Amino acid sequence: MKEFQIEAVKPPKLVGVEVAEKSWKILEHQILVICNHNKSNHSLDLEELDRNAYKMAWHKCGEQPYSGLVSILTSQLEKIATSLEDYDGALFLEELVRKWTAHIRAVEVIRHVHMYISSTNKTKCTYVQIIRNVHMYMDGSYVRTERTPVHELGLDLWRDNIVRRFKIQERLKYALPELVQRERRGEVINRGLMSNFVKMLLFFGTPVYRNVFEAPLLNVSHGFYRGESQLLIKSRGCGDYLKETEKRLSEEIERVSNYMDRMTERHLINIVVDYMIQRHVNKLAHMKNSGFIGMLMDDKYEDLARMYALFKRTPNGLGVIRKGIAAHIRNIGTQLTEPERLNDPVDFVQGLLDKRDKYDKIINLAFNNDKMFQDAFNSSFEHFINLNPRDPEFMSLFVDKKLREGLKGASKEEVEIVLDKVMRLFRYLKEKDIFEKHYKQHLLKRLLANTSVSEDAERSLISKLKTECGSQFTSKLQGMFIEVKSSGDTMKQFYEATGHELGDGPTLAARVLKTESWLTQSTTTCNLPSEILTVADRFETYYSHSRKRRRVTWQTNMGSADIIATFGDGQKHELHVSTYQMCVLMLFNSGDGLSYKEIEKATNISTSDLKRCLQSLACIKGKNVLRKEPMSKDIVEDDMFFFNDKFSSEFYKVDVGTMVEFEFEEETRKRVKVDGKHEIEAAIVRIMKAQRALDHRNLVSEVTKKLQSRFSPDRVEIKKRIESLIEREYLKRDKDNSELYRYLK
Structure with a gap:
């Protein structure tokens, strides 16, 4: 086999100043031809370009071609900047994008530099490729350790000579936001042009983007939405105003997704929310005939949902709605409990159920089942339902009516729905023990007269009451069904x-x-x-x-x-x-x-x-x-x-x-008061029997907690029952601490 020997590449002979100057003249001439956009390559000797560039880089003569390239590109960009100043309006932006597109294309090509020029593809080389090959040697030796790489150099020079040029930058700060403003006013703009500008600015980093585009845009946005909100608040009702605000928010979000950086979205949304919602929260919420009360009265669930979604973006918006609706419900409840509205207990309770259904629907459809709204609604219902001292009796009469005739032909599921609704109102009652007395009396009549529409419904309601009030209430009722x-x-x-x-x-x-x-x-x-x-x-x-x-x-x-x-x-x-x-x-x-x-x-x-x-x-x-x-x-x-x-x-x-037995209310309350005393005493004895010793404050707290599912015991009455138990020697006071009780039995 024949042996081959590979010899090391011999460096060219050292050149003098005259030879280096001669090589640079050749390179400079060819670069000027390229920068002047002479697209015909017949005047370019690519092999000679490559040879001279290699020669200067090998002998570490990179300073002259590097500084020369900076000088040539700077001069060319100065000419571009001067020419751009002669354009107005849209032509200025279009020409700037065209120049930038050519420039960025060159930078992108330079990034993929190759080591040698293909001698077989001379006629297809662009001027950018030629510059790339001319300076690749500098990038590989001199530039690598001493200066900015050639492809980054081109970007820096564009930024410093074009983007940061005062006249151009000032025109950009006005022209770009003005395009956005025109689109906000309903005109059609060239979004592709805007997108290219944003890409160009982001190419030079976030600070450039913010200074040239985002900051001026946000500044004009403040003025636009300040005027927009003032105009709409005078001419539109709350519902229409909120629709317009929602539309503006959607447009800004869509605008950002098309030709802005994502970080700008938050700032624009904050501006829209601030001027369109935050500064008018109270006025919008309480706007006559169209605020949230008008929406509630007219069942405008979509408008309420829109108000909820928009007000949620503000710090105190939802609080304003919650407080307003809670006050409205209390006011409605006060009207419902006026004496002239209490002639028919069944209609009265049905009205309460209808109101509760309505507000349940509002919470679900408009307020996204927000727990804070649910709590506000429940608190308001509990307040006004307990305004009428006869509500426990009325609820019992309602149940009696439904179980005697109101549920005929209803399916099991429909019956359960009605009973569940009644139980929701029942939970609001503070005097559950009053309801129990009336309910037991009415149940007895239904069982004795055999007028109940469904024994299953009766047992279902008893089961629900047992869950709420405990087995003490239902223990005797179970035996009644068997005895009847x-x-x-x-x-x-x-x-x-x-x-x-x-x-x-x-x-x-x-x-x-x-x-x-x-x-x-x-x-x-x-x-x-x-x-x-x-x-x-x-x-x-x-x-x-x-x-x-x-x-x-x-x-x-x-x-x-x-x-x-x-x-x-x-x-x-x-x-x-x-x-x-x-x-x-x-x-x-x-x-x-x-x-x-x-x-x-x-x-x-x-x-x-x-x-x-x-x-x-x-x-x-x-x-x-x-x-x-x-x-x-x-x-x-x-x-x-x-x-x-x-x-x-x-x-x-x-x-x-x-006729309805209203006269029994006073008698029933007297019986309940007597029974309540016994229940308080029983609770005290059970608690003390388990604890053996307890101070007054904790004993009162435990008794209240134990009985709250049935009624709210009065603290004074609890104290009286404690004194009574002490007299009967169930309890005694501690010798050293009069606030401490001890169990004796």
């Missing part, structure tokens, strides 16, 4: 044992409950008609013999009856009445024209119950089976009552019913 069901079997056994035929005289359907199941119901009675008393005595005798050691006590205030009444023209109607109403009506079988006092003496019904009973029978149009003289809505002792022969109804069955 077993009463049917008891009555069947009674009729079988006595041989009484159905339809043979009055028919009795008794519901037998244990005394403890009647809860707070007081024992009341009246003088039953002889026909009813006979069968009632028969049942009482049967029950006492069949169930040893049990005694029957009749609760006539809880009963109902169906009686057949024949009127003057022989027309018959089946009347569904209470036991009291039955006793009164059956008096007219033996005579007509009875006074109030005669009825009271014959029936022995309490005054309040009797007046309510007579009002239902004589004062309600369409159900007035009795006639009162003199005719009025109030019942007095001098009134006379007559059987109404002219009564008529399109229905055979007529539910006479009883």
Whole structure:
């Protein structure tokens, strides 16, 4: 095999000053030809260029071509700058971009420098490639250690001679923001031109971009949006104003994405928000007819959502809305609790539910389920719902109405929705114990009269109340359902044992409950008609013999009856009445024209119950089976009552019913107050039994916490109950600290 020997490259001979000067003259001439944009390459000897550049670099003569290149490029850029000053308006910007595009293209090519010129591709070389090859040797030797690389040098010279030239920079500071302003006013601009300018400025670093473009743009933006907000706030309603603001924000964001640096977006948004929203928050929120109150009243959920999104960008915007809406809800609640609006408890509670549904929808659709808004709404509802002391009673009446007739035909899911809504209102109540008393009374009536539309619904509500109030409330109610069901079997056994035929005289359907199941119901009675008393005595005798050691006590205030009444023209109607109403009506079988006092003496019904009973029978149009003289809505002792022969109804069955029992509220509260004392004492004993010793402050706090699911105990009453327990020797004070209590039992 033949051996080859590679010899080291021999450096050219050292050259003198004359030879170096001659080489530079050749290079200078060719560079000037290129800088003057002579695109024909026939006058360029590329091999000679390469040879002379290599020769000067090898012998470390780089200073002369480097400084010469700086001088040539500086001179050329001075000419470009002077020519640019002769252009106006859009032509100035277009020419500047054209010059910059050519320059940056050269810089990008220089970055990908190669070691040698391709001798086979001479005719396709551009002047940028030629400059690249002429100076590659300087980049590889002299420039690498002593000066800025050639490709960076070109950029620095453009920046210093073009961008930083005072006249050009001042024109840029005006022209570029003016283009943006024209676009804001609705004109169409050359976004590609703007994009190229921004790229050019960013090429020289963020400080150049900020000084030449961003700072002037932000300055004119302040003025633009100051004037825009003042114009719109005078001529637009809140909803339209917010739409325009949202549009402006979207435009600025889209504008930045097209031809600005991303860091400018934050500054522009802050300017829009400051002038369009922050400085007008209160005025917008409370704008007459179109502010948030107008939006609430007119169900403008989109406008509210827009207000929420825009106000959220400000430090105090959402706080203004929350406070305003909370005050509005309280004001609405105060109006709802005015006396003239409390005539119909069911309508009143339904109105509360409708309001709650409306504001739930607003929170969901407009306020993104913001927890702070939910808390503000809940606080406002709790405030005004507790303004009316009769709200617990009204809620119970509403539930009673729904469970007796309002949920007929409803699916299980629909029933649950209604009950859940009621429970939401129930949670706002501070006097939950008052509701419990009324609810238990109404539940008893539904169970005894078998008027509930669904046992499942009854049990579901009891389960929900148990979750809220504890098992103490529901423990006895569970047994009531069982006892009411077993009463049917008891009555069947009674009729079988006595041989009484159905339809043979009055028919009795008794519901037998244990005394403890009647809860707070007081024992009341009246003088039953002889026909009813006979069968009632028969049942009482049967029950006492069949169930040893049990005694029957009749609760006539809880009963109902169906009686057949024949009127003057022989027309018959089946009347569904209470036991009291039955006793009164059956008096007219033996005579007509009875006074109030005669009825009271014959029936022995309490005054309040009797007046309510007579009002239902004589004062309600369409159900007035009795006639009162003199005719009025109030019942007095001098009134006379007559059987109404002219009564008529399109229905055979007529539910006479009883007027709403508002008069029981004071009595119920008295019972609740007594029961509350017992509950406070029980809570104190349970807490002290577990703790053994506790100071007064912590004991009061623990009792309040334990009972708050049922009612809010008064601190003075807690102190009284503590004193009572001390007197009865359940507790005692510590000898050394009178504020410390110890458990004794």
